[in-house]
Amino acid sequence: MATLLTKPIKRELEIEGVSYTITMSPEGVRIVPKGRRNGRELTWRDLLGGDAEMRRDLDTSVQAYQG
Numbered sequence: 001m002a003t004l005l006t007k008p009i010k011r012e013l014e015i016e017g018v019s020y021t022i023t024m025s026p027e028g029v030r031i032v033p034k035g036r037r038n039g040r041e042l043t044w045r046d047l048l049g050g051d052a053e054m055r056r057d058l059d060t061s062v063q064a065y066q067g
Contacts, residue, residue: 005024007025009025010023018034027043028045028046028047029041
């Protein structure tokens with residue numbers, strides 16, 4: 001049986017030598033480079049609704065156009 005997510009849980013993750021702090025809360029997920037205050041935040045509603053995929057595809061197309 002899974003435990004209900006009622007308060008934020010923080011974990012550290014390293015990707016390609018860069019450390020990030022991941023915070024999962026009842027509202028969503030936040031990923032911030034370690035030692036910083038600003039990062040990316042995604043609500044569970046956006047993730048389940050497909051907005052996350054659309055945002056990723058848009059970012060990819062904008063980067064391809066600029067690059």
